[in-house]
Amino acid sequence: MPDLYLSLGIKVIIYGLYFLSLSTLLLGKAGYWAVGNLANFALGAFIYACGPLLLGISGGLLYLWIAFTVVAVTILALIPGFAALRLQGDFFAYVSICCVEVVRVLVEKVAGPSGFSHVPRPPGLESELAIILISAFLFIIVAVWIDMFCRTRLELMFATTRTSKTWAASMGIRVRRIEVSMFGIAGGLAGLSGVLFAIYSTGTDPVRFSLMEAVILFALAYLGGIKSIWAPLLSAGLYVITTYALESAFRGSLQIYAPYATSLFFGLILILAMAFTSEKSVAK
Amino acid sequence: MAVHTNPPVNENQGPQIITLYPGLSFSFGKTPLFELPLSSEKIVIRGGDICAVFGPNGCGKTTLLNLLSGFLRPTTGQVCFGPSDDAHGIVIKSSAPRWLNPAAKIAQWDGGVRRTFQVPVISPDISITGHISVARRMKREETFTSWYIAPIRRLFQSKNQKYEIDDTSCEESEQLLKAFNLNKSISNPNTLSYGQKRLLNIAQAIFGGKRLLMLDEPFANLSTSAIAIVKQMFRDFVASKDRAVVLVEHRAKNLPDFTNGLITMRDGLLRFEALKGTKEEEERFISKLISSYFG
Numbered sequence: 001m002p003d004l005y006l007s008l009g010i011k012v013i014i015y016g017l018y019f020l021s022l023s024t025l026l027l028g029k030a031g032y033w034a035v036g037n038l039a040n041f042a043l044g045a046f047i048y049a050c051g052p053l054l055l056g057i058s059g060g061l062l063y064l065w066i067a068f069t070v071v072a073v074t075i076l077a078l079i080p081g082f083a084a085l086r087l088q089g090d091f092f093a094y095v096s097i098c099c100v101e102v103v104r105v106l107v108e109k110v111a112g113p114s115g116f117s118h119v120p121r122p123p124g125l126e127s128e129l130a131i132i133l134i135s136a137f138l139f140i141i142v143a144v145w146i147d148m149f150c151r152t153r154l155e156l157m158f159a160t161t162r163t164s165k166t167w168a169a170s171m172g173i174r175v176r177r178i179e180v181s182m183f184g185i186a187g188g189l190a191g192l193s194g195v196l197f198a199i200y201s202t203g204t205d206p207v208r209f210s211l212m213e214a215v216i217l218f219a220l221a222y223l224g225g226i227k228s229i230w231a232p233l234l235s236a237g238l239y240v241i242t243t244y245a246l247e248s249a250f251r252g253s254l255q256i257y258a259p260y261a262t263s264l265f266f267g268l269i270l271i272l273a274m275a276f277t278s279e280k281s282v283a284k
Numbered sequence: 285m286a287v288h289t290n291p292p293v294n295e296n297q298g299p300q301i302i303t304l305y306p307g308l309s310f311s312f313g314k315t316p317l318f319e320l321p322l323s324s325e326k327i328v329i330r331g332g333d334i335c336a337v338f339g340p341n342g343c344g345k346t347t348l349l350n351l352l353s354g355f356l357r358p359t360t361g362q363v364c365f366g367p368s369d370d371a372h373g374i375v376i377k378s379s380a381p382r383w384l385n386p387a388a389k390i391a392q393w394d395g396g397v398r399r400t401f402q403v404p405v406i407s408p409d410i411s412i413t414g415h416i417s418v419a420r421r422m423k424r425e426e427t428f429t430s431w432y433i434a435p436i437r438r439l440f441q442s443k444n445q446k447y448e449i450d451d452t453s454c455e456e457s458e459q460l461l462k463a464f465n466l467n468k469s470i471s472n473p474n475t476l477s478y479g480q481k482r483l484l485n486i487a488q489a490i491f492g493g494k495r496l497l498m499l500d501e502p503f504a505n506l507s508t509s510a511i512a513i514v515k516q517m518f519r520d521f522v523a524s525k526d527r528a529v530v531l532v533e534h535r536a537k538n539l540p541d542f543t544n545g546l547i548t549m550r551d552g553l554l555r556f557e558a559l560k561g562t563k564e565e566e567e568r569f570i571s572k573l574i575s576s577y578f579g
Contacts, residue, residue, distance in 0.1 A: 148435030156410060156418040163407035170353060170399040171419050171492060172391035181431065 006128050011240040012233065013135040014196045015217075019232030020142055021189035023221035029155075030182045031162035032084055035218045036096030039103040040187040042209035043073045044194025046107045049116040049204050062122035070192050077187020081180035100214045108206055115204040122199070131200050138196075142189060143229050158182070212263050219270045242266060298331020298525040300367045301496050302352060304554070308361030310344065310351055317344040320361065320554040327547065327556045332525040334518055336539050337532045338573075339549030345532045346402060348549070349498050351376070352530065353399045354387035365393050395494030396420070402500045402532075404481035408474045412466060415473060415484055416457040419492030453491075460487045463513060479505045483514070490517055497521065499531040503538050515542045536574050540566035548573065 018041055026034040051057040051065035083095050107115065125131055149155060157178060161168040165175045198204055207213070217239065224235030246265050250258040304327040309319035320327065329335050337345045350356045352363060358378045366373030374393050376386060390397050398419065410418065461468050464483040470476065476484065482505060489497050497518070503511050518529050519542060530547075533539060539546070546557040557573065559566050 144439075145432075145435050148438040149431075151438050152434040153418065154431065154434055156414050159407050159409040159414075160418055162409070164405050166355065166387075167401070167405040169355070169385070169387040170391055170401075171488075172388050172396065174388045185431070 003128075006132060008240055008244060010128060010132045010135060010200050012236045013132065013139050014193050014200060015236035015239055016233045017135070017139050017142065017193035017196070018190055018217070019221055019224065019235045020139070020146060021186040021193065022217065023224060023226045023232055023235060024146055024229070025182060025186040025189070027221055028226035029158045029162075030084075030179060030186075031158075032096075033089065033093040033218070034080070034096050034186070035093050035214050036080065036099040037186065037190050038209060038214035038217060039096075039099040040073050040077050040190035041194040041197070042100070042103045042107060042204075043076060044069055044191030045198035045204045045209075046103075046111065046116075046194075047072055047191075048195040048198045049111070049119045052120045053116055053118075058120065059123060062120070066122070066195050069195050070188050073191025073194070074184045074188035077191070078180055078184050081183030081187075084179055084183060085176055097211060097214070100209070100211050104206060104209050104211070107204060107209060111204055111206075113206065115206045116198075117203040119198050119202045119204070121202065125199055128200070131196070135196050138192065143232075147229050154178075207259050212267070216263070216266055216270060219274060223270070223273055242269065298333070298528070300328055300330055301333075301365070301528045302329045302530070303327070303364045305362050305364070308363060308554070309359050310347060310356065311359045316359075316552055317347055318549055318552050318554055324555070327554070329528050329530060329545065331528055332522050333545050334522055334529040334531070334543045335545035335547060336543045337530065337547045337549070338536070338539070343549040343552075345549060346500055348547070348554075349399070349500055349530070349532055353397070353498050354385065354390040365390065365397070393495065396492050397496040397498065398489035398493035399498045400482075400485045400489050400500060400502060402504075404478065404485045406473045406476065406481050406484065408472055410473065412461065412468045412470055412473055412484065413457060415488055416460065416491050417453075419488040420453060457491055460491055463487075463517065464510075479507065479510060482506060483510060486514055486517070490521060493521075493527070495527055497527075497529045497531075499529065501532055501534065503533060503535065511538065518542065536570045537567075540570055546570075546573070 018037075021040070022034060022037045026032050026037055047069040048066060051069070052062060057065050080092075080096060080099055084092055087095055121131075125134060157168070157173050160171065160173060161175050161178060168175050197208070217235075220235040220239050221232075224238065225231035243262060243266065246262040247258055250261045250265075254261050304320055306320050306322045306324050306326055310317050337348055339345055347356065351358055354376060357376065357380050360378050362378070363376045364373055365375075372394065374386065374390055376390075380386070391399070406415070458468065464487050466476075466480060466484055466487065473481070473484065482502070486499065486502055489499065502514060506514065515538075518531075521527055522529055531543075540559070544559050546559060548555045548557060557569075559569065
């Protein structure tokens with residue numbers, strides 16, 4: 001039983017990091033419907049897995065590879081960042097969704113339909129306890145940074161840019177620079193959570209990177225709230241615990257179709273939650 | 285009434301702030317909107333000037349302001365910020381690449397050029413003092429490292445210190461809010477009236493603008509007393525003779541007692557009329573101008 005709690009706890013923290021990137025930074029600060037931020041998560045997991053499995057990287061070098069992965073995802077995340085300069089609202093969401101599909105197809109082509117498996121963990125992170133400790137440490141560091149960020153004038157710059165790019169530019173705010181930088185930072189953070197996910201699960205299950213999953217996570221980000229530093233943990237908790245409960249419930253009766261049934265049921269729950277949750281009750 | 289061509293009017297003329305060169309024109313597609321004919325003199329707005337852009341609806345006043353603030357490029361010709369021999373000046377040319385939007389660069393030019401819009405822009409996520417604070421840019425925020433350093437520095441500052449503006453600026457912003465009768469304790473600026481939102485935008489511009497203010501219909505929806513306050517603010521703003529104000533205004537009665545230059549737009553032509561005389565002389569001149577322009 002404690003193993004189950006540990007496993008759920010790791011997932012909550014890893015997805016908490018992901019939601020810090022999606023809900024707090026991209027939705028809350030930049031104001032973009034970055035449905036496809038899951039592509040960065042997937043890239044983080046995929047690139048990390050490529051290191052030991054395709055390039056033969058092992059031992060302490062894996063830490064260097066993790067750093068390379070995060071930098072690589074940060075750079076790749078600048079691509080939707082540049083797209084954001086020309087696209088807003090729904091149009092950006094469509095482009096973002098396309099990014100998820102492109103990455104999913106890429107992962108499937110390279111890693112096969114079941115994704116990579118038996119991805120080695122770096123030395124020192126073999127146990128789940130070590131993974132939860134390092135994940136929690138990273139979560140706290142990032143959460144404190146974002147909390148402090150919200151008290152600087154950078155927060156004002158983002159609020160101004162969210163309201164009107166023209167207004168922001170008229171006050172000398174370099175809109176392009178701050179938006180693209182935000183996409184880079186949020187992408188790097190999503191990539192880091194993807195790396196931790198690959199380390200924890202020792203694989204890159206493509207089901208976790210699907211379009212349906214991206215939409216569910218986006219809806220949860222909105223439901224959890226975009227302004228509080230605790231909201232990502234709430235969203236992550238909702239996601240991990242509900243998924244676990246639904247999969248456990250369906251596993252006996254539907255066997256291999258359990259993940260699909262879970263997704264469908266999860267989608268239904270979200271539709272009802274979004275429909276009956278007033279805007280005011282969504283955590284700020 | 286003495287009517288002068290450019291250069292204008294002030295006896296103690298300040299430095300050149302904006303120069304519109306003959307040949308400047310702007311078109312939407314193939315439809316020409318306005319031009320400064322090659323045969324006319326260049327229009328120079330100097331420190332100490334309060335210049336109004338005047339013309340009928342749809343003649344391109346806001347478009348001219350958009351062009352001057354870098355949101356649009358001229359179709360032909362050029363606009364220059366600062367003296368033409370100034371290495372720090374900015375030139376907006378028709379040949380500038382389409383992707384190069386110089387609005388932020390102009391806003392930061394020489395300490396600050398600020399712009400207000402026809403419809404007041406207010407963010408519900410920013411407090412009243414935050415609105416004022418964000419208008420004054422700090423160079424250190426432009427560096428990417430500030431993203432990492434600013435939050436760490438914030439860790440060691442008191443929670444009461446808001447948004448890292450120094451005490452002098454804080455006092456200055458509070459005086460501005462007081463002058464405009466804006467209550468800084470209002471948490472949601474969306475609850476302000478339309479006129480108050482406009483005043484907040486003007487206060488923002490004055491706080492952030494170190495060199496030039498460009499205001500689109502600043503007196504719209506304001507009470508007579510508020511208009512008088514705003515006019516006095518503009519006079520104080522240009523008093524040091526190194527700053528200028530360019531504004532779009534429809535109501536001619538608001539112009540005579542404080543503007544000293546008019547950019548008129550009629551039949552797609554830009555003209556500069558300098559105003560120098562008593563209030564009554566200027567009123568007579570403007571009403572004559574209105575009747576000759578608009579019938």
